[in-house]
Amino acid sequence: MPPPPQIQGFAEAEAERRLSDEKVQEICEYILHREEALDRDLLRYGDPAGKDVLIFGGGYGNEVLWAMRRGARSIVSIDLSHVSAAPLKRAMAARGIDHPSFEFRQENVHETALRGETYDLIVSNGVFEHVLDLKGVLGAFRPLLRAKGRIAIFADGLWYSSIGGHLRGEPWEHLWRSPADVKAAHPDRWDYYCNQLNRMTIVDFLEAVRSTGLLVLQLNTGCDPALVQLPRRLPAIRERLDAVSPTDCSIVSIGCELCFAEHL
Numbered sequence: 001m002p003p004p005p006q007i008q009g010f011a012e013a014e015a016e017r018r019l020s021d022e023k024v025q026e027i028c029e030y031i032l033h034r035e036e037a038l039d040r041d042l043l044r045y046g047d048p049a050g051k052d053v054l055i056f057g058g059g060y061g062n063e064v065l066w067a068m069r070r071g072a073r074s075i076v077s078i079d080l081s082h083v084s085a086a087p088l089k090r091a092m093a094a095r096g097i098d099h100p101s102f103e104f105r106q107e108n109v110h111e112t113a114l115r116g117e118t119y120d121l122i123v124s125n126g127v128f129e130h131v132l133d134l135k136g137v138l139g140a141f142r143p144l145l146r147a148k149g150r151i152a153i154f155a156d157g158l159w160y161s162s163i164g165g166h167l168r169g170e171p172w173e174h175l176w177r178s179p180a181d182v183k184a185a186h187p188d189r190w191d192y193y194c195n196q197l198n199r200m201t202i203v204d205f206l207e208a209v210r211s212t213g214l215l216v217l218q219l220n221t222g223c224d225p226a227l228v229q230l231p232r233r234l235p236a237i238r239e240r241l242d243a244v245s246p247t248d249c250s251i252v253s254i255g256c257e258l259c260f261a262e263h264l
């Protein structure tokens with residue numbers, strides 16, 4: 001996943017609520033850049049064309065723009081943080097896209113699940129490596145889906161991968177450096193490192209899927225792009241964390257299509 005610009009958590013960026021023109025442009029470029037990757041990362045797990053789509057953890061709207069471009073009928077994007085629509089509107093203008101039905105909501109998915117709304121497709125990109133309550137969130141998807149409803153998930157930068165610390169530093173740095181050294185080397189990433197990463201492995205994810213009773217229609221893993229460097233890094237990683245599995249270190253991403261049996 002290419003590093004986004006310095007958007008350190010949406011709450012922080014939105015604290016002033018009114019973004020400067022420069023910030024709107026920066027985020028707009030981030031949206032345009034990230035949206036392009038979704039044909040590769042998400043499309044095979046869920047095609048928005050003609051569907052009512054719920055974006056889980058939509059942030060500034062990369063997946064919204066993608067769903068628009070891909071012909072979604074309607075789009076609701078939920079996020080825990082307040083999100084300004086100004087950068088997305090600028091990105092829409094840049095792509096010449098106009099869409100009659102999209103909505104940003106500052107809302108936890110557990111609230112959305114109580115609304116009585118249903119969707120054809122739930123899309124999640126770059127969120128599940130942050131979600132603390134995996135089972136709770138997957139369970140909340142159940143009432144939100146209608147017959148034939150599907151869930152498309154892509155989660156990148158899993159904790160034990162070379163980029164799992166989201167530090168934008170050296171491969172597996174979060175595993176071979178001590179937390180004190182991580183803080184000293186990346187003071188700007190420390191809060192994110194401590195509070196926004198769930199440290200899940202693929203097994204943790206699949207256990208949550210399994211305990212929620214979801215059907216797995218497709219499942220793929222992405223091989224870590226720095227894997228060739230792993231043998232050299234492993235001794236230093238094991239010095240700190242002797243139980244680390246090279247298997248987990250080799251998987252950078254998960255992509256999957258899921259559904260509940262009653263929606264099949």
Ligand SMILES: C[S@@+](CC[C@H](N)C(=O)[O-])C[C@H]1O[C@@H](n2cnc3c(N)ncnc32)[C@H](O)[C@@H]1O
Nearest residue numbers: 057058059078079080081107108109125126127
């Ligand atoms: C790393 S951001 C990714 C945003 C966007 N998908 C992207 O790729 O730029 C993860 C987002 O998930 C949101 N999130 C996490 N748990 C959530 C929940 N339970 N309900 C709604 N949003 C949630 C966070 O607020 C955060 O904005």
